[in-house]
Amino acid sequence: MLTVYDARVRQRDFLLEITRALTAQLDLAEVLKMVLHASVVMLAGEVGLIALRESGASFRVRATLGIDLKHLSELSSYLADLLVNEDGTLDNETLNDQLKLLGGMLNPKLRQSVALPLMVANEPLGLLVVFRQHRGTASVDDLQMLQSFADQAAIAVHNAKLYAQVEQERRRLSAILQHNADGIMILNTQLNIMSFNYALEKITGWKASEALNQPVDRVFQWERKDEGDLSGAIAEGFPFRDWDEEEPLYVQGDLTRKDGSQVSIGITYAPLFNRSGQWVNLIANVRDVTNFRRAQELQNIFVSTISHELRTPITLIKGYASTLNRDDVVWDPQTLHDGLTVIEEEADRLNGLVDNLLTTSKLQAQRQLDIHLDATNLVEVIHRAVERLSTQSSIHQFSLLFPPDFPTVQADQVAIRQVMDNLLSNAIKYSPSGGLIEVGGQFTDDKVIVYVSDQGIGMSKADQENLFQRFYRADSALSRKTQGTGLGLYLSKAIIEAHKGTMWVDSLYGQGSTFYFELPR
Numbered sequence: 001m002l003t004v005y006d007a008r009v010r011q012r013d014f015l016l017e018i019t020r021a022l023t024a025q026l027d028l029a030e031v032l033k034m035v036l037h038a039s040v041v042m043l044a045g046e047v048g049l050i051a052l053r054e055s056g057a058s059f060r061v062r063a064t065l066g067i068d069l070k071h072l073s074e075l076s077s078y079l080a081d082l083l084v085n086e087d088g089t090l091d092n093e094t095l096n097d098q099l100k101l102l103g104g105m106l107n108p109k110l111r112q113s114v115a116l117p118l119m120v121a122n123e124p125l126g127l128l129v130v131f132r133q134h135r136g137t138a139s140v141d142d143l144q145m146l147q148s149f150a151d152q153a154a155i156a157v158h159n160a161k162l163y164a165q166v167e168q169e170r171r172r173l174s175a176i177l178q179h180n181a182d183g184i185m186i187l188n189t190q191l192n193i194m195s196f197n198y199a200l201e202k203i204t205g206w207k208a209s210e211a212l213n214q215p216v217d218r219v220f221q222w223e224r225k226d227e228g229d230l231s232g233a234i235a236e237g238f239p240f241r242d243w244d245e246e247e248p249l250y251v252q253g254d255l256t257r258k259d260g261s262q263v264s265i266g267i268t269y270a271p272l273f274n275r276s277g278q279w280v281n282l283i284a285n286v287r288d289v290t291n292f293r294r295a296q297e298l299q300n301i302f303v304s305t306i307s308h309e310l311r312t313p314i315t316l317i318k319g320y321a322s323t324l325n326r327d328d329v330v331w332d333p334q335t336l337h338d339g340l341t342v343i344e345e346e347a348d349r350l351n352g353l354v355d356n357l358l359t360t361s362k363l364q365a366q367r368q369l370d371i372h373l374d375a376t377n378l379v380e381v382i383h384r385a386v387e388r389l390s391t392q393s394s395i396h397q398f399s400l401l402f403p404p405d406f407p408t409v410q411a412d413q414v415a416i417r418q419v420m421d422n423l424l425s426n427a428i429k430y431s432p433s434g435g436l437i438e439v440g441g442q443f444t445d446d447k448v449i450v451y452v453s454d455q456g457i458g459m460s461k462a463d464q465e466n467l468f469q470r471f472y473r474a475d476s477a478l479s480r481k482t483q484g485t486g487l488g489l490y491l492s493k494a495i496i497e498a499h500k501g502t503m504w505v506d507s508l509y510g511q512g513s514t515f516y517f518e519l520p521r
């Protein structure tokens, strides 16, 4: 038997060892094993166990000493019957009954059990039990000693639980951060990048491994800033202490990506404060706003060109109509005729414009145009278009060059007429000094090709590449003067493609252009 002094020294040694294990590692199983070993040795017992409460009320054995593993499932079923009182303590009656049964089952010689609940903040986390051969009840000293170990085990269990929760939370946050569709980064107070998610790699072209620990200004190189400025805001005191009431800082502009290309982005910065109210991090949410900006730009162009385009024919129609309508003048037939012709032409132009707008909005809504194919004599449709448009100019000559056996094709007559109207009116508009406008066709076994050529201003290679885009207008002195929406070629190409055909242009700057389309037979 140990003397009281020896016992105290050993108890202190054990406690030291356990505390060291507690602070050195977060391995719960290891700490529980140590606690149990110390408890059994100090109480001169033979057998011991630690059971922890699982979710709900049930107990599960987490550490054993001197117990044959084959008894484990029985142990668990005895422990399942333990009751927990409302105040969180264990019901002593069931506890004693169950422990007696348990001890008997393990070894009939185990006549005494000493048990203590593991408690943290009144919450029973588990149970520490030591069985021994003495008869009678445990002494106050025994219980005190066991309590000192039980407290250590309780702390370890509590820590492990907290650690598991924190770890779970950390993983959840990291998953949200990493897989968010928006770019997210975290900056420290020196404005160095501490975290950089996958979406940001795509937006900026920088790999996370390259961007981490870099100053934010190095990775985010602005070509142009439209709104907000991080360094400026910080110089003015951002983030303010009562930041919650302030607007988040928003910075928007064009960024130069790592490969030199550009992207429009918007960044929202939100600060993270520590307990004493100092900011420790900025959490930045980065969004690619290129499409949004482009859509806004298109909408602006749309509104301004359309209103401008509508105003011109309306003004002409209104002017001619009210002039011809004057009561105090009698107009000679020629003037009357000329005035009415202008009105008719301008009304036609309005009509064409509205057609183009409707087709554009259909195209935007459905991506592909609906067309109604019929056996179509293209030469006839084209002839009618030329006849109508040739009246609009006295300085152009028109020539039609189709082989006599030019085949009929499956096409949508109304749509093809719209294409021809666009090509012909462009040929007139963009050859202001007149000249020859030639419309012709060729065919092979499986396709027909139609072209419209003019001797006008032509266009640069760069313009040829962009011409078929919505709202695109080549920037020249002439196009600035001439009316246009930049929709005609975009729609014409879409119409031809809906026929499974193609459209392209061939042009020399200053010498004229030829537009081609090809349809399958």
Ligand code: ADP
Pocket (backbone or CB within 6 Å): 422, 426, 427, 430, 454, 456, 457, 458, 459, 467, 472, 473, 474, 475, 479, 483, 484, 485, 486, 487, 488, 489, 490, 512, 513
């Ligand atoms: P717009 O309404 O401006 O004429 P389009 O889509 O029909 O719109 O044409 C787009 C741009 O292509 C025009 O603004 C013009 O700059 C250029 N373009 C079209 N046709 C010709 C042509 N025959 N010759 C020279 N430039 C042309």
